[in-house]
Amino acid sequence: MIDNNMEENIFQNSTNIFSTKTSDVLNSCENATCNKIKLKLKKFNPHYSIVSKDFIDNLYNEDKKVINKAVSFFRKKLKK
Amino acid sequence: MEITIETFNKTKHNRDNFDCGNEPLNDYIKTKLSQDIKKYSNTGYTILNKNKEAIGFFTLSQYSLKNNNTRNNKDGHKTISATLLGLFAIDKKFQGQGMGAKAIYKGVYFKFLESIKIIVSSTLVVHPLSNNRVIRFYENCGFKKLDENEELTMYITTKDITSIVKELNKSN
Numbered sequence: 660m661i662d663n664n665m666e667e668n669i670f671q672n673s674t675n676i677f678s679t680k681t682s683d684v685l686n687s688c689e690n691a692t693c694n695k696i697k698l699k700l701k702k703f704n705p706h707y708s709i710v711s712k713d714f715i716d717n718l719y720n721e722d723k724k725v726i727n728k729a730v731s732f733f734r735k736k737l738k739k
Numbered sequence: 740m741e742i743t744i745e746t747f748n749k750t751k752h753n754r755d756n757f758d759c760g761n762e763p764l765n766d767y768i769k770t771k772l773s774q775d776i777k778k779y780s781n782t783g784y785t786i787l788n789k790n791k792e793a794i795g796f797f798t799l800s801q802y803s804l805k806n807n808n809t810r811n812n813k814d815g816h817k818t819i820s821a822t823l824l825g826l827f828a829i830d831k832k833f834q835g836q837g838m839g840a841k842a843i844y845k846g847v848y849f850k851f852l853e854s855i856k857i858i859v860s861s862t863l864v865v866h867p868l869s870n871n872r873v874i875r876f877y878e879n880c881g882f883k884k885l886d887e888n889e890e891l892t893m894y895i896t897t898k899d900i901t902s903i904v905k906e907l908n909k910s911n
Binding site (some may be wrong): 713714715717718719720721722725726728729730732733734735736737739 | 740804806819836837840841843844861862879880881883885894895896898899902903906907
């Protein structure tokens with residue numbers, strides 16, 4: 660009988676050997692089943708994160724919209 | 740209400756009556772946090788009010804993100820350095836008073852910026868509870884979802900944190 664811990668170990672091991680090709684396919688796939696698989700992989704292995712193109716674009720550039728929104732949020736809260 | 744941040748100290752920071760409203764988190768803070776710190780799994784911090792009561796806790800640890808978009812990445816790195824905000828909890832008694840935002844700005848962002856002077860990190864990552872209120876809170880603090888269809892991971896870039904802190908420092 661497979662308990663929760665064993666299932667987690669099996670899943671973690673399987674994500675470790677998850678091939679780049681397969682992750683590429685999953686990454687480009689946006690249907691509901693693929694998203695469920697992504698979430699399941701994520702749940703069992705937090706290090707498995709599918710990084711989107713947006714993420715890469717945002718990584719090295721400031722996002723003025725986000726910064727301004729956060730600054731006004733913090734200003735409001737810090738006054739309390 | 741003013742807050743201060745101290746490195747977690749299990750004898751100094753009383754957690755007996757701490758209740759953030761989430762039992763697994765309460766249990767982790769009371770029983771496992773100090774063990775994880777001892778094992779170098781993460782660094783823990785305590786959020787204190789002016790009476791030096793522990794009103795919240797957070798942890799930071801090294802993390803990495805797998806990059807499957809090497810063609811789109813200028814550097815072509817297959818992994819992206821990251822820091823994980825593994826735990827962030829405020830006592831129920833102090834929730835809804837702007838404490839969370841203060842703790843993110845004065846605690847998490849400052850400790851994160853301090854830590855990257857020693858070991859650099861491109862982004863701060865959090866796995867929020869699947870709760871719209873929590874997700875909205877992190878969005879207000881500048882976090883974005885890692886993937887539009889993905890609700891379990893959010894991030895804010897080091898560049899954005901630096902700009903937010905710089906802007907807020909100007910006005911203080």
